[in-house]
Amino acid sequence: MNKSLHLLPWLLGLAVLAMLPQLITVKYYLHLSILALIWVIVAQGQNLIQGFTGYVSIVQAGFMGIGAYASTLIGLNFQWPLWLTMMLAPLITALFALATGYPSLRVKGHYFAIVTLAFNLIIVIVLVNYSELTKGEAGISNIPKPWGGSREAFYYLALALAASLTLLAALIARSRVGEILLAIRQNEDFVAAIGISAWKYKLFAFVISAMYAGLGGALYAHFQGFINPEIFGVAQSLDAILAVILGGSGTIAGPVIGAFLVVFLPEILRFADSFRLILYGLILVLATIFMPIGIVGIAKSAFARMTRRGGQHGG
Amino acid sequence: MLIEILQQTINGLAIGGVYVLIALGLTTVFGILGIAHFAHGSISMFGGYLTFFLVTAQGLPVLAAIPLALLAGILLGLLVEILAYRPVRNANHINAFIVALGLTMMVEGLNLQLFGHEQVVIPTGLSKVFRLGGITVPELRLYVILAAILLVVAMMIFVERTKTGQAIRAVAENRDAAILMGVNVKTIPLIVFSMSTALGVAAGIMVGALFAIAPGIGEGLVVKGFAVLILGGLGSFPGAILGGTVLGITESIAAGFISSAYKDVIAFVVMILVLLFRPQGLLGRAP
């Protein structure tokens, strides 16, 4: 497949997303789209560790929380400008990820998943109980919003960041580092056997994924204007995992589609009222059983089948 | 001080017993099928809710309600295994994990629809309290601890002494070798799910009688159950028994002597420390 053909869907998608605020008349959908773009960033990060490296981390929302509180608290306590605190947020998150990644990555598979889950629980408990700093469960209101709270402007900020971080993820995936991460997913012992210290690469993927989450969290804080610990609980970490799986694990387009799904699907299911939880769970189960490779995977194989048939016809 | 430590140890035993039963169910499913059975807690609570319903709405005596709830719980467990887990058995383990998450939502939603959002307590009428020196133990708490021990012993006998039990353990410890040895790996998942769910429902009934069942309680228990697995070593039965007891007592001692606000943090930190120095868990075998 030639390169320009490969880029075409991306450019088209970007163009549609860029025009979206003009197309949307009901602002509620713009609100959800901004949340979805923030989730694109979070899910791209999750995909680096889960999709490419094959380690299911259940602390992505916890890292969002660290980024959100870092940006908010630095801004409130030192009166530093918003853009600066937002840039610091992923760096501070990276420090936490280094500290938690080291013990977590000593173990594999389900062990890793459960240790990261424990870290998420610990982050929430500390955010709740260290209320001198975090204001506890009551949360922090009136977090400054850029551009006087204009949702259109924020949409383009989120879009620009989501697009460039998606590009960055694609670049990482295609680099030598990305190849090694994929190799770790397929056979970690083999990677070690050829003399590559896999732990460095795993830690790299974990820390970068946390930085994505940290930035996503900071964006969330300055978009909503309110944060409390509950927003960054395990349930939201599970949403990050779902976004990757539903969209297509280990692909670049997957987390983008998955992020929109995890934000819009529960909203669409509001009609189901008290059956919403059951229905959402059912969709997950059915989707995983009948389309285990995610939406992008299905689209890809359908596309491949089409072009193959087309090729036969021509040849 | 000594009395207080002793009292705190006894305090921790009840919830420790619940952790052991939950963890044993998780560890059999995990060891044999490689599934992180997240829905286990919600299914266990379904059994507890059902017992409550049979006792309060249908007027059954508790001892008659328990077998019915066990049976219904086992059926639900089997349904879950056949309809949901089996189709993703050979897929990437992350897929089974997502299915487990979806199931958790479904069963939690089902519990909410059927039994409402108010907490329920299974009425037992047992309210006597035994006192010995400075130590106090309510009779219900004592029976829960004894029942947990009884169930664990029964399970150990089943696993050690019966042919089916030995086959299960063989698969848990080494799936490929077990297949080579001619163990029927088709029916084993069904037996495993029945056993695991029965233990879970028993734990659910204990929680419902001694404490309470409410939305979210089952999910919390499953997380603790997985922590126990890590403490004790994945797939290890003795590890689950030791890990659950240790976690229960650690929480109680931590809340009593260090900080009740951070007792869960302390429990998780213990788990992480164990992993750092003994990654295979307390009783797991070195990989």
Next chain:
Amino acid sequence: MPNPKLTRACAALALSLVAGTALAAEKKLTIGVADALTGGGAVYGLPQANAVKMAAEEINAAGGIKVGADNYKLDVIAYDDKANPTEATNAVRKLIDRDGVKYILGFCCSGSTSAVASFIGNEKAVMLVGNAAERSITTKKIPNLVRTRPPADYTGQAAGTFIARKGQKRIAVLGALDVGFYAQYVDSVERELKKAGGEIIAREVFSLKDRDMTPQLTKIRGLNPDAILVVGYVEPAAFVYRQAVELGMKIPRYGFTSGSEEQFLRVTTSEQMEGVWDLRPTELTLLSASKNGVAYHANYTKKFNASPSPSSPYAYDQVYALKAAIEAAGTVDNTEAVAKALRNLPVPSQVVMQYQPVDGKMFDSNGQAYTSNGAFQWQKGQWVFVEDLPSDSKAYSQFLSTLN
């Protein structure tokens, strides 16, 4: 530059609209509810949503809301926010942006409510908060927000005075102190205790999912306090009372839980509860209920086949306050006028809770309403109203105005 032709056309259109409305006297006003309908918060949120629906039906049956010549019948849309801040924001955005709703009621839980309160000031909408007790919700002077439930520390102050008068000096606290408003309640109690030479000797914590309180209670038992104070949601709190008895603790037990008899008796025996004090807003208990309260209890029980939660009238009263404010403002479209009317409202006659008006008004300048506080004691199987707790809504209102 005004175009005379256009102006005339507009005027004609406006006239015809006015004429049209005058003819069609029956109109529909959609109000929204954002509340926890599932999850842990549903214990509080679901009864609130039910209460709003019931009040709306009553108002419709009695002829609706009268605005000028028009008669508005209420229509209720309720969305689940799972007591989660993100979900609550999404639900309210949907109500305002998509459904065109201007009046949003419910709001049982502090986190989700604070999230919505943080942006509602910029919206052409009115927000009526119910059971959410976090104090800061009404300290931000949001002009289009009012709350029917008083902040927890308003009650805590009264409770502290009461405990101090009973003469106990060393009080051990066990509660959901990770929740802001419960901690504020305890802070207020502590202030009053100190004035009388008492102190709080332990602050132990339980979380919403904890049901085994024996570790904390064993520790407290070792400290030999004069009394124990239990603050927190009723589900875990009931276990504190039971397990304290099981551990042989015979000291006086005070609490701030607002649980009904039914909720406690699920967990404890009546003997285990005997003598326990609950120091709280009067809320809905049959023994202290007004005529409205008794009728509310009966109607709710009949309609929903379950007894109402003690705090659910906070939402019921929202609807009648809104009705009175809309009628006073004479408009359903001008939310600013309705919000202003809410703050100038005398207490409507149909409300269930026993409000203590400030300067004759139901809501003070912060948008906060105050109910009376009472000391209830468990006697032979039920809560008995023993006495009013000394509480000064006007003084507290002034204190609230100084906060930020």
